[in-house]
Amino acid sequence: MNAPAAAWLRTLHLPRPSLSDNTADVDRLSACLQKELGTPAVAIDLGLQRELPGLLRQHGFKVRCSLFRDRGRWVVTGIDPDDHPAPALGLAVDLGTTRVALRIVDLADGRALAESACDNPQIALGPDVLARIHYAERPDGLNQLTTLIRDGLNSAAAAACRAAGAAPSAIRTVAVAGNTAMTHLFLGLDPRWLIREPYIPAVNRPGVLRAADLGLTVGPYARVLVFPNIGSYFGGDLIAGILFAGLHRREETAVLVDVGTNAEVVLGNRDWLIGCAGAAGPALEGGVSRMGMLAAPGVVDRVRIDPAALRFELHTIEEKPPRGICGSGVIDLAAELFRTGMIDRRGKIVPARCGPHLALVDGIPHIRVVPADWSATGRELTIGQPDLDSLVRSKAAMYTILETLALTVGVELKEVTT
């Protein structure tokens, strides 16, 4: 979404028609865009063709077009009067199995205007990918799942637009990245063959679709880019991650790790990329005991422990009183606990070293991170032995994946940057 504004918006002052220049309205606009963009291929939806004659005459033939480039073709995704137009918006969607996060950007400059997030409402029909794929096999099951996420996205987009002071109809471009199963359920594609040998998706590259065909209540001519997947277990979310991290452009070999319910690891550089996915368990964020949560104000994101005094120095997002810990906070915490000897190399709590930080909850050892009177919730925040065990297993899973990849391609892990 950070391409120059010229790629997404064009302001046109069309020559007014006359008896000696009687080209039709649509063709007049199209010819002007073709010249501006240096392409013969401009597509304008029938609905926009219907609106154009009134729009042009009402606004003196001066308009701003929002555009989407679909391979060789430029699609006009909306037309606004040029006199004080409202911002034309892009909507980015991170379509997770558990959480859905949205961001609204201004297509003029790529600036983020608002964000919103919600639980994936499909959770009501199945907690995880496998349960939902099975649910989709019931009569009307797929339709129910697709309707839930569509309505959820429409609500979340409307909320983000309200926060940005804009109307959902101003959204002209939508980008959706999710794992292969979530993408199938969003598109109404049967996910049945994803989980049956030989594990074939309905589609790898859904490409650019009309928002209206997907039931999204955004601009009526908006287009939706759905990120492509590589296979049933290597989704568009990881492709989006590779593009964002620039892994495909780096000279040095680097590694990208995406940990959710599954751990996905990509190793490579601008010449080659290899990926592998595996179960990680709910090691981070919402999965870590009672204190894990998504990054938000008041969530611990950095941890240091004074080795002498065993004093916890916590940083929270926006420096609000602590109410939980996010993924990077958990990794910091585990590293510091190990560095100070409060856990051993197997991740087991060393009671003798913990002093007053040791707590027993239902007979299970925990380490107190935030005492009750400092916490935003009024309850102490702790991390327990089971949480640490999960974390160790997840880390082991990711390391195994990474080692497998490195062995496969003959790269020494010490050569790899992150």
Place this chain on the structure above:
Amino acid sequence: MNAPAAAWLRTLHLPRPSLSDNTADVDRLSACLQKELGTPAVAIDLGLQRELPGLLRQHGFKVRCSLFRDRGRWVVTGIDPDDHPAPALGLAVDLGTTRVALRIVDLADGRALAESACDNPQIALGPDVLARIHYAERPDGLNQLTTLIRDGLNSAAAAACRAAGAAPSAIRTVAVAGNTAMTHLFLGLDPRWLIREPYIPAVNRPGVLRAADLGLTVGPYARVLVFPNIGSYFGGDLIAGILFAGLHRREETAVLVDVGTNAEVVLGNRDWLIGCAGAAGPALEGGVSRMGMLAAPGVVDRVRIDPAALRFELHTIEEKPPRGICGSGVIDLAAELFRTGMIDRRGKIVPARCGPHLALVDGIPHIRVVPADWSATGRELTIGQPDLDSLVRSKAAMYTILETLALTVGVELKEVTT
């Protein structure tokens, strides 16, 4: 519609997916088509993507695709099992102001399978182009006009399909040629600016649209080619006529005349074409007195008059008893009446020369063409002085148009072929 079958249909036997060839279904089909067609640009609607996994597995990955080439892109307009597929159909529509004619063709070989025709149901809201354009300016007027022609086309297409023993869903490609106003009303485009200086259509080249967007109940992924117009008074029907006659490919200069309510004349060859339109009056067919009608069984299409006996030798379509006369019959008739001296060079009836063929109807001179006891209707068929006057005026209009064109480009009319 006479392109080789390869352009419209492709039968594909896809390699079955396996663990070592796990490309998704849509991408598998797309890759195969790209290879067959030698293009990187294949488009498959979301609805078809949804149907594909079931379709491929049910039919052993052997399917027949119907295709439509839209400039550089190939659009898949339908997918059928390869085992005994029903014909995939094309629908050609001549969208007239008064009459609408349809033809169903088999996309495999271009063969015509059935035809149907109906009055343009918009007549109920306005008899002619101008009345309908004014009607479109009323609240909901445009929507009513568009709905009428859409429903009329759907009924006529269903009737033609019944006659062809096929289902409307087998129609994958629709071609529509009409004058600029009728095309606008069909597409739901505001025709208001067609009749106001400087006479600007909403669109010259509507291009290729989805049948579903136009409310046509044909194949759900069918595409509609709407013939382009050159201006408000030079429509897609004339473009279709030029293409059909091959005027744009001929070395010698030729003339094409299309006479309906308006006369449209195109003069030119493969290097240049110039056109002009003007009012012709209802000179031919249904417009000529009580005996004029569209070509059909029992309609007079050729006339000879024995100059000595003044005996009328009539040929009727399918040699059924005569019940009317069509356009080419009227032209034959006028030529023979002039050749035998029954009318003079101004088109006036010469009573002295007509003998028993002269009749007075309400005091106006007529010529008896078919006596009552020979006619299929039981009434005599006559042509009156007012009909002949209309014909002369129409011919004069067309000749004036042609002469104007010839003068404009400096061509002698005797150089022109037809």
